Amino acid sequence: MVKNRHDGDRGIPEISFAAPAGAPAGVEVLSLADLRRRVPRERLAVPQRPDFHHLITLGAGMLRHPVDFTAHTLEPGSWLWIRPGQVHQWDDLTRAEGTLILFRQDFLDPATAAWARLDDPHAPVLRRPLADEAEALRLAAGHLASEFHALGHLPLEIHTAALRHLLAVLVLRLAHLTSPAGRPSAEPDATYLRFRDAVEKNFARTRRVEDYAEALGYSSRTLSRATLASVGLGAKEVIDRRVVLEAKRLLAHSDQTAARIADRLGFSSATHFSKFFHQHTGQSPIAFRGTVRGHAPG
Known part of the structure; x- marks a missing residue:
């Protein structure tokens, strides 16, 4: 899933993306239960500075997740988007069930990256979509997870293209959620x-x-x-x-x-x-x- 490295100049623990064996390079979808099984709790608790995106959403329970010294609380239906360079750490995962989507920015095409504002280091971390948007996001994440775990059903190039398109749908919807006042989010000046x-x-x-x-x-x-x-x-x-x-x-x-x-x-x-x-x-x-x-x- 990830590979630790240490940047001696900055002194901040760095995490680089490493694709699972046989999977397309640049994206991974796993459950929080999978994460608990695969990574020791003490390693998860260490602050991390990844060079790739994290999308976290819950289906049940609650998760407290600090990102750059602000503690965010996830509940079912909400999303947390951690971007490259942000420092975060995992809290107690035993009370949360959900999905973790990891992806490198260059996995998506440049147009999608621009429309989804992937390079905005100041974009909101925690997102609470309205009911209809939450359902659309749940379906998009479900389709992405199903395709990711269907490795071998299609030629690898076709499988990768499908993942790229499904991930694009998800990040574009997340980046353009309706504001609490019921209006689309304004484009930055x-x-x-x-x-x-x-x-x-x-x-x-x-x-x-x-x-x-x-x-x-x-x-x-x-x-x-x-x-x-x-x-x-x-x-x-x-x-x-x-x-x-x-x-x-x-x-x-x-x-x-x-x-x-x-x-x-x-x-x-x-x-x-x-x-x-x-x-x-x-x-x-x-x-x-x-x-x-x-x-x-x-």
């Missing part, structure tokens, strides 16, 4: 998307809105209007939140010093980084590391 992608690439190099505005050909005011309209935050807050998230990931899941993390994130000194982190979280970096690891800082 193009200016915001350009800014978001630029921040994702450059947050460790600059935290100045002016630098992004100049690079993208907008005014700082235009960027702030776009981010306020799309996510309810100013442009500077979008940048700072991305830096804080990466700092938390590195503090929680690596043993790098605060000085090393400060350097990785583009701060001039560990003192400057500590002041920034405390301003945004209310904790020093060392105190946060102690809290998230369940012990007092030494």
Whole structure:
């Protein structure tokens, strides 16, 4: 199912996709019961940073699943979508029955990847579809699971193509759920998307809105209007939140010093980084590391 590796530079445990023997490369469908049988509980409990997508849905029970320091609670009919690069860990699986779908982003064609916003690192993690959408998603997941487990009934190339199409239906439906108000989800503003992608690439190099505005050909005011309209935050807050998230990931899941993390994130000194982190979280970096690891800082 997955293959562990460790990125020595980042110090965060990495999980790479490994297809089951004989199965098409790039996708796997299994039950949570299968996951419990195949992977020891203590290994599941370790924080993981996969380079592939996870889709989790429940048929019965409840599952608490932390993703990037936010604990999400799944109930029957809800879906959790974990994207490449996000840090997550499995909680107690004994109270949940459901389906886990794993897939590499390049398993789907580029058009589907774009329409389903697969590269959006800020897309909602937890999704609770309306009743009719929940049924459509249940059927789509069921068809995908049936085809995945029908290996050998069709030539491998045809089987793979069928899986690709069935997975496309599922992710497109998930990405375009109706909002709670009964309206289709609004398309993100193009200016915001350009800014978001630029921040994702450059947050460790600059935290100045002016630098992004100049690079993208907008005014700082235009960027702030776009981010306020799309996510309810100013442009500077979008940048700072991305830096804080990466700092938390590195503090929680690596043993790098605060000085090393400060350097990785583009701060001039560990003192400057500590002041920034405390301003945004209310904790020093060392105190946060102690809290998230369940012990007092030494």
